[in-house]
Amino acid sequence: MKMTPAVIFAGSVLILAAVVAIVVVLPFYHTSQTEPSAIFRPRTAAESRGRQIYIENGCVYCHSQSVRTIDWGLGAERIARAGDYVEDRPILLGSQRTGPDLSQQGGEHPDDWHKAHFVNPRYTSPLSIMPAFEFLGEEKLDHLTAYVQSLGMKDADRRVARQEKWKQKAVEAYENGPDQNVQWLHSRVPEQWQKLPNPYGTSDAGLARGHKIYQDFCMGCHGPIGDGMGPAQPYLYPPPLNFTVLQDRGITGGILYYQIMNGITGTAMPYFKKHLESEKIWDVGNYVAVYFINQSDAGDNAGGIDAAYEP
Amino acid sequence: MTETETIKLSDYATAKGFCLTSAFWMMAATFMGLLGATELIAPAVTENIGGLVFGRVRPTHVNLVLFGFATPGLLAATFYFFPRVLQTRLYSEKLGVFTVIAWNIMLVCTVATLLSGNTQAREYAEMIWPVDILVVLAFALIVFNFFMTVQRRTEPLIYVSIWYACAAAVLTMLTYALGNVIWRPDGGALTGIPDAILLWFYGHNIFGLLLTPLSIGVAYYVVPKAIRAPLYSHTLSLLGFWALIVVYTHIGTHHLLQVPVPTWLKVVAIVDSIAMVIPVMAFLINIWYTARGKLGAIHADIGAKFVFTGTIMYFFVSIQGSMMALPQVQRVTHFNNWVVGHAHIGVLGFSGMIALGGLYYVLPRMTGKPLFSRFLADFQYWLILIGVVGFTVILTIAGLIQGNAWLNGETVYRVLPEIHLYYVIRAALGVLIFVSAVLGFYNIARTMFMPERGAG
Numbered sequence: 001m002k003m004t005p006a007v008i009f010a011g012s013v014l015i016l017a018a019v020v021a022i023v024v025v026l027p028f029y030h031t032s033q034t035e036p037s038a039i040f041r042p043r044t045a046a047e048s049r050g051r052q053i054y055i056e057n058g059c060v061y062c063h064s065q066s067v068r069t070i071d072w073g074l075g076a077e078r079i080a081r082a083g084d085y086v087e088d089r090p091i092l093l094g095s096q097r098t099g100p101d102l103s104q105q106g107g108e109h110p111d112d113w114h115k116a117h118f119v120n121p122r123y124t125s126p127l128s129i130m131p132a133f134e135f136l137g138e139e140k141l142d143h144l145t146a147y148v149q150s151l152g153m154k155d156a157d158r159r160v161a162r163q164e165k166w167k168q169k170a171v172e173a174y175e176n177g178p179d180q181n182v183q184w185l186h187s188r189v190p191e192q193w194q195k196l197p198n199p200y201g202t203s204d205a206g207l208a209r210g211h212k213i214y215q216d217f218c219m220g221c222h223g224p225i226g227d228g229m230g231p232a233q234p235y236l237y238p239p240p241l242n243f244t245v246l247q248d249r250g251i252t253g254g255i256l257y258y259q260i261m262n263g264i265t266g267t268a269m270p271y272f273k274k275h276l277e278s279e280k281i282w283d284v285g286n287y288v289a290v291y292f293i294n295q296s297d298a299g300d301n302a303g304g305i306d307a308a309y310e311p
Numbered sequence: 312m313t314e315t316e317t318i319k320l321s322d323y324a325t326a327k328g329f330c331l332t333s334a335f336w337m338m339a340a341t342f343m344g345l346l347g348a349t350e351l352i353a354p355a356v357t358e359n360i361g362g363l364v365f366g367r368v369r370p371t372h373v374n375l376v377l378f379g380f381a382t383p384g385l386l387a388a389t390f391y392f393f394p395r396v397l398q399t400r401l402y403s404e405k406l407g408v409f410t411v412i413a414w415n416i417m418l419v420c421t422v423a424t425l426l427s428g429n430t431q432a433r434e435y436a437e438m439i440w441p442v443d444i445l446v447v448l449a450f451a452l453i454v455f456n457f458f459m460t461v462q463r464r465t466e467p468l469i470y471v472s473i474w475y476a477c478a479a480a481v482l483t484m485l486t487y488a489l490g491n492v493i494w495r496p497d498g499g500a501l502t503g504i505p506d507a508i509l510l511w512f513y514g515h516n517i518f519g520l521l522l523t524p525l526s527i528g529v530a531y532y533v534v535p536k537a538i539r540a541p542l543y544s545h546t547l548s549l550l551g552f553w554a555l556i557v558v559y560t561h562i563g564t565h566h567l568l569q570v571p572v573p574t575w576l577k578v579v580a581i582v583d584s585i586a587m588v589i590p591v592m593a594f595l596i597n598i599w600y601t602a603r604g605k606l607g608a609i610h611a612d613i614g615a616k617f618v619f620t621g622t623i624m625y626f627f628v629s630i631q632g633s634m635m636a637l638p639q640v641q642r643v644t645h646f647n648n649w650v651v652g653h654a655h656i657g658v659l660g661f662s663g664m665i666a667l668g669g670l671y672y673v674l675p676r677m678t679g680k681p682l683f684s685r686f687l688a689d690f691q692y693w694l695i696l697i698g699v700v701g702f703t704v705i706l707t708i709a710g711l712i713q714g715n716a717w718l719n720g721e722t723v724y725r726v727l728p729e730i731h732l733y734y735v736i737r738a739a740l741g742v743l744i745f746v747s748a749v750l751g752f753y754n755i756a757r758t759m760f761m762p763e764r765g766a767g
């Protein structure tokens with residue numbers, strides 16, 4: 001084959017044209033007819049502005065917006081569909097998960113959590129490597145929050161409405177003073193859990209584990225001494241609980257476990273069931289009970305047979 | 312290839328311009344990379360400096376590496392060998408120098424826009440419309456210059472390096488315009504899933520139709536020249552060239568295997584990713600057989616040494632890439648640092664090494680002066696080699712930890728402390744690469760501006 005200029009220039013361009021027809025134009029016709037999915041809804045003006053801020057600050061380089069079939073281990077409830085993206089221009093699928101997927105982020109947390117988190121992610125999540133976005137200023141952070149709360153569209157709207165409903169009650173309870181607040185908090189815990197003592201006795205190893213978990217997950221809100229004065233406190237309302245108010249107010253290991261596992265919807269208190277396995281939740285609960293509340297029922301009710309792992 | 316008088320008269324202004332462009336922007340690009348790596352260890356270092364948040368630093372790093380360091384470096388060698396191989400002078404050095412200037416303006420605009428948050432947030436297509444226009448314009452000028460030079464050649468046979476250089480320029484001009492949706496200045500994107508498909512068609516062609524053919528072109532020039540031997544096989548050259556254009560362009564969707572795009576398109580991407588073995592091995596067998604038994608001569612020339620190492624990296628990145636296109640492998644590797652490791656063997660180990668090799672090979676020849684310091688160049692070689700191999704090992708380990716932990720149900724947050732150590736080592740290796748860029752710039756600038764010693 002003799003390579004003349006015509007062969008090189010025209011030949012390669014013709015091949016490119018043929019390939020574009022197959023892998024760009026054809027799929028374009030195939031996919032541009034996509035129907036919106038069941039959860040789809042258009043974005044509001046504030047959400048669109050927030051999306052622009054998301055674009056400008058390169059959130060897409062750390063966060064994907066697509067839940068995969070293989071993400072079930074991370075508790076994925078819904079796999080991404082083509083119809084979720086019909087208004088996304090550009091589409092923001094992302095190629096790295098330095099941080100978690102955000103496609104279903106809306107309503108996972110209340111607005112005040114996002115505020116504290118954007119001002120400095122280390123406030124709510126001490127191990128975070130996400131950049132601080134305080135420099136964006138109040139207004140832009142509000143828009144960004146609106147966008148993040150819209151991720152998941154109709155599903156997100158449901159979750160956000162739930163946050164708002166419980167937020168009202170949480171604020172009311174908090175403003176009625178510690179007695180009422182603790183009562184309200186505990187009224188959300190099923191009765192069997194309320195009566196359940198921590199089944200594992202207090203041990204040095206268990207407390208050491210609890211301490212580490214507290215530092216990595218809780219300290220930014222509840223503070224190093226459990227008084228609720230962590231760096232996130234100024235941004236959160238109701239503020240993080242000062243654990244000493246729980247003393248002599250009927251606290252049990254079961255309540256601590258239940259609240260840590262499920263979080264307190266409406267408040268910034270997140271659920272930890274995806275982050276922490278069962279034993280870790282008991283450990284951090286007992287750490288809080290022993291060091292901050294000064295009342296622990298750990299091992300009070302150890303019945304049955306000795307477990308194989310006991311020393 | 313005997314040299315005629317007209318060629319000797321050439322001053323290689325364009326090649327020199329791209330040479331300095333590449334050496335300078337390599338410093339800026341690797342600095343940005345190092346900054347980003349540091350932010351992943353200690354996010355507080357740049358806390359609340361808006362222009363330096365990770366999300367802006369990363370695309371600036373990536374675009375400067377692609378368009379500031381690698382591409383101009385490869386173009387420098389290409390603008391040098393183009394007239395020589397064709398036995399003529401470059402059609403227009405003036406036009407070439409103008410291209411270099413436009414190119415640098417484009418790079419300054421890129422940095423300014425990306426750091427100030429003016430971006431389209433599409434990987435490798437971040438630059439906003441006015442900058443896109445500059446890029447397309449620069450490629451158009453290069454295509455024109457190449458084409459006219461080919462027309463004025465006195466050597467009837469067109470050597471394989473020229474095929475690759477011409478194809479890279481013209482195809483990138485077209486795919487860049489297409490991929491950046493240049494007909495829609497407001498945002499430069501399509502909507503929804505079609506946007507993802509187009510983006511990755513284009514994104515993969517930045518490696519497949521720009522970096523790879525330019526690198527191969529330089530390798531095809533430098534290796535036979537350095538060892539003074541003819542190319543092993545014309546047939547393999549042909550096979551490799553056409554297979555590259557046919558196959559590489561099909562595989563962009565392997566970046567989208569886990570999202571809802573049409574299954575038939577995924578199948579095409581996976582099958583052709585495996586078929587990439589054909590163009591890759593056609594080139595590698597050709598170049599390695601050419602060099603067989605003559606590695607001493609390769610080792611003796613610092614440029615050829617860089618280039619030859621680049622071909623070995625090409626082998627590894629491509630075999631790895633073909634494996635990564637298998638859905639079972641991607642279950643573990645997608646979304647994590649494994650891919651970043653792959654990207655660095657490809658862009659730094661393969662294209663970057665060959666770009667530097669090309670620079671060091673042509674620099675003494677076009678200035679008529681010896682390299683300012685062979686030692687520094689050798690030192691740079693080792694810094695980069697250790698850096699890029701280290702990156703690959705470290706990022707692959709980090710990626711495996713992340714990928715398997717996620718499959719195992721550990722949250723992203725839980726895995727952060729597990730990979731912290733690897734981020735630290737990665738940043739340390741980044742220091743080596745940044746230092747190498749500074750040494751390289753010094754070496755190249757000194758060579759270029761050093762007064763002639765004696766008769767020169």
Ligand code: HEM
Pocket residue numbers: 095434518522523565566584585587588591625628629630631632633634635636641644645646650653654655656657658661662
């Ligand atoms: C046979 C050749 C190759 C194949 C089959 C291949 C395959 C792949 C695949 C499947 C991915 C996506 C990984 C993922 O997201 O899970 C990828 C990413 C990447 N490849 Fe390659 N690769 C090849 C060669 C190269 C070369 C030669 C370069 C550089 C010149 C390169 C640079 C990159 C880069 C930079 C990325 C990262 C893209 C991103 O930002 O996500 N690859 N490659």
